[in-house]
Amino acid sequence: MxxxxxxxxxxxxxxxxxxxxxxxxxxxxxxxxxxxxxxxxxxxxxxxxxxxxxxxxxxxxxxxxxxxxxxxxxxxxxxxxxxxxxxxxxxxxSSEFIFMCLLSYVLIVLSFIDLKYKAAPDYLLLIALFLSFFTTNSNLLDAFKNAFLFSGALVLLNFVITFYIQNIKAKILKDESLKTQEALGEGDIPIIAMMGVILGLSSGIFAIFLAAFFAIIPSIYSNIVKKDIQTPFIPYLVLGFYVEYFFNLETFIKAFY
Incomplete structure (x- = not known):
């Protein structure tokens, strides 16, 4: 098998x-x-x-x-x-295996489309979020709660970082192009909500931290070498999700602290 x-x-x-x-x-x-x-x-x-x-x-x-x-x-x-x-x-x-496979295949497609186009089809994002409710070990109410908490936190974070980029960084660097840039894309929201549904609160937060860590070097490379200020974040969110899903690093780190 x-x-x-x-x-x-x-x-x-x-x-x-x-x-x-x-x-x-x-x-x-x-x-x-x-x-x-x-x-x-x-x-x-x-x-x-x-x-x-x-x-x-x-x-x-x-x-x-x-x-x-x-x-x-x-x-x-x-x-x-x-x-x-x-x-x-x-x-x-098991049925969980089937749904996790389906979710994984959707996430692969989303990641590679985002890498190429820096955008992702909305219907695939919704399918990924929908499938996550069939793969979680949490009850339905807790799953929805975590999805809303994570997506709401991302909206707030996006607002704060975007304000910094458009109003502070743009003035410091005297770069007019930054005045219209957004820190995070709307496509990141359903993926982060999906992570909250499956991983739960603490593991989900740790997975987002991992995603940000994985994105640092590619982002610097893209900014300096390619002169591209946009970095597709969905692939790194997916990578952070699977690292935490398979290895449960959050629990491992808790054991030492």
Whole structure:
């Protein structure tokens, strides 16, 4: 079952790559057209489209034109495979496992879309929040309470940091572009609410702290090297969520303090 869960996750990851590519462009998912190389247009046969393995054996290049294949395909398939395996090892085969897998696949799609477009589809955010209520060990009332607490706290935090950026930082740096910048995106709110529903209050706060920590270096790199003041935060929220979900670091740290 462990091997099956890994293979199943990798296959789902292949489909998630299609969603990441097509959903932001509004393209139909019901097309029966076979996969083609985006560079040369040659049909991709099934044995060149095996999740994870094809990328390795083809050495990340199209077998027909030799153009490099995006690392995203390998990365998404690998993340999906390992997440499915880890969830199976943690939960076992159950309804919670099914819902956590569905949630995980939605979060993967959201993360990679946010990385590319710095925005995420609202309907996927709502689906992620909806699925979280089927995976929590809290009762429904506590789950809603935590969701509202976390989302409300984020709105307040966004207001305070945005005020600082637009009114103080903009004057100090004399940068007019900062006067319209918002610290956090609205897409972060449902993800943080989801974290509160599943992790609870203390673990959820710790997961947000981890997310902020993980985002520090990429944010500095983006600001200095790419001159881009916007950093997509959903991928780091998701990373912080899973680190805390699987390793429960908050409880571990409490034992020492």
């Amino acid at each position: 462990e091997l099956f869960s890994f293979i199943f996750g990798a296959c789902i990851g292949s489909f998630l790559n299609v969603l990441i590519l097509k959903l932001p462009l509004g393209e139909s998912l019901l097309s029966n057209k076979r996969s083609k190389c985006p560079s040369c247009g040659h049909l991709i046969y099934w044995y060149h489209n095996i999740p994870i393995l094809s990328y390795v054996f083809l050495k990340a290049k199209c077998s027909y034109c030799g153009v490099k294949i995006s690392f995203q395909y390998f990365l998404v398939e690998s993340i999906s495979a390992f997440l499915t395996l880890l969830l199976f090892l943690k939960i076992g085969l």
